Amino acid sequence: MSRVFGLVIVSLVFGMLIFGCASPKAPGVPPVPAPPVGAQAVPPSEPAAASAATGNLYVIHAPQYAVIGGKNVLFYEIYLANRSADGLYKVEALDGSRVLKAIEGAELNESLRAPVNGVNDYAVYMWVELKDGDRPVAISHKLYFEGQPALEGAKAEINYAAPIVISPPLYGNGWLAAEAPSNFNHHRKAIITCAGSTGVSQRYAIDWIKYGENGKIYKTDAATNEDFYCYGQEIHAVADGEIVDTKDEIPENVPWTPSPPFTVTHGGGNFVMQEIANGTYAFYAHMIPGSLRVKIGDKVKTGDVLGLLGNSGNSDAPHLHFHVATSMDALFGKGLPYAFESYEWEGNSDWVAQIAKNASWDGAFGTPKTMSMGMPAFDNVVTLAPAQNST
Numbered sequence: 137m138s139r140v141f142g143l144v145i146v147s148l149v150f151g152m153l154i155f156g157c158a159s160p161k162a163p164g165v166p167p168v169p170a171p172p173v174g175a176q177a178v179p180p181s182e183p184a185a186a187s188a189a190t191g192n193l194y195v196i197h198a199p200q201y202a203v204i205g206g207k208n209v210l211f212y213e214i215y216l217a218n219r220s221a222d223g224l225y226k227v228e229a230l231d232g233s234r235v236l237k238a239i240e241g242a243e244l245n246e247s248l249r250a251p252v253n254g255v256n257d258y259a260v261y262m263w264v265e266l267k268d269g270d271r272p273v274a275i276s277h278k279l280y281f282e283g284q285p286a287l288e289g290a291k292a293e294i295n296y297a298a299p300i301v302i303s304p305p306l307y308g309n310g311w312l313a314a315e316a317p318s319n320f321n322h323h324r325k326a327i328i329t330c331a332g333s334t335g336v337s338q339r340y341a342i343d344w345i346k347y348g349e350n351g352k353i354y355k356t357d358a359a360t361n362e363d364f365y366c367y368g369q370e371i372h373a374v375a376d377g378e379i380v381d382t383k384d385e386i387p388e389n390v391p392w393t394p395s396p397p398f399t400v401t402h403g404g405g406n407f408v409m410q411e412i413a414n415g416t417y418a419f420y421a422h423m424i425p426g427s428l429r430v431k432i433g434d435k436v437k438t439g440d441v442l443g444l445l446g447n448s449g450n451s452d453a454p455h456l457h458f459h460v461a462t463s464m465d466a467l468f469g470k471g472l473p474y475a476f477e478s479y480e481w482e483g484n485s486d487w488v489a490q491i492a493k494n495a496s497w498d499g500a501f502g503t504p505k506t507m508s509m510g511m512p513a514f515d516n517v518v519t520l521a522p523a524q525n526s527t
Contacts, residue, residue: 191219193289196334200295202473204317205513208266214290216258223282229264231272237264263319299473302374303438303523305458310347318514330468339471341459351496361447367454369445373436380464381409384428386448398450405449408442409464417464421457422448439522480519481505
């Protein structure tokens with residue numbers, strides 16, 4: 137579940153259709169005809185004149201405050217209904233009249249999701265960073281169109297509820313937070329609506345891979361699962377809780393070869409789903425078959441070993457996909473932020489480019505940074521240690 141391996145967004149879109157799920161739509165707003173796939177935020181050749189703004193802006197889930205990579209972030213979507221995004225050239229996130237974030241140009245093109253494959257409304261992926269001490273009560277939005285009036289709306293109160301504090305699922309140094317929260321990875325783009333509920337269950341997901349002493353994620357040639365430093369690592373319960381679902385029958389894949397066709401039931405490979413608080417679930421995916429040490433109904437403590445890191449399901453190489461959400465169904469729910477009590481931030485890694493060049497990691501800081509009460513960001517490399525109250 138990363139740029140190279142995981143629940144690729146295209147697979148998710150087709151999975152939605154196969155299983156009868158549809159896209160979000162504002163109540164009482166008829167759908168607009170879908171433009172071609174890949175529509176971009178550029179002016180139309182002949183902007184339509186308009187005397188008043190048309191369309192409707194809305195937010196499904198209130199923006200939730202989280203600390204990601206040491207930054208204070210609001211991470212959410214706004215939806216544009218009952219009109220096209222033709223001519224859209226800027227999106228502003230506002231605290232009253234104060235601009236918190238302006239998105240335009242190439243960033244807007246990448247942030248805009250066109251209606252496609254049954255999705256009725258446009259979505260704009262939002263990543264708004266707040267300065268320390270800045271706590272706006274609510275956020276609203278303004279969309280600017282070439283030759284047309286601006287459209288305002290999608291006002292929502294900001295959710296400042298403290299995220300759940302958990303222990304890391306893996307221990308040791310050199311852990312790469314591949315595809316960790318950012319505005320443009322495949323995890324955050326997996327908007328799924330099913331049975332009338334819309335969410336991004338993988339919004340705060342991380343694909344964990346480990347660097348070894350040679351500065352690479354593999355020892356020699358990456359031809360076998362065993363050649364990866366992360367393979368076979370123990371996966372630990374991040375909190376006390378009950379095991380509510382498992383799977384332990386999916387064979388492993390050969391690295392860098394096509395994984396089996398994606399299905400909702402097999403995408404996570406061998407996995408453990410744990411309820412860690414009332415209505416809050418931790419998902420651990422892609423384990424080695426036969427390695428699970430728990431079963432449904434087991435009560436576990438923080439730090440207990442659940443199984444071993446593997447390469448099963450929709451995965452191209454060994455890694456642990458981990459996320460926290462509101463549903464025990466891994467794909468359908470609202471992703472939730474979480475926080476580690478502390479971790480050491482070793483540096484950053486452009487690991488895909490390094491693999492392509494067979495190069496070693498060279499993004500280490502001179503001195504690691506101690507981080508507290510937050511979660512790693514996209515492609516951070518960190519050292520993880522069990523929480524003080526873990527077993």
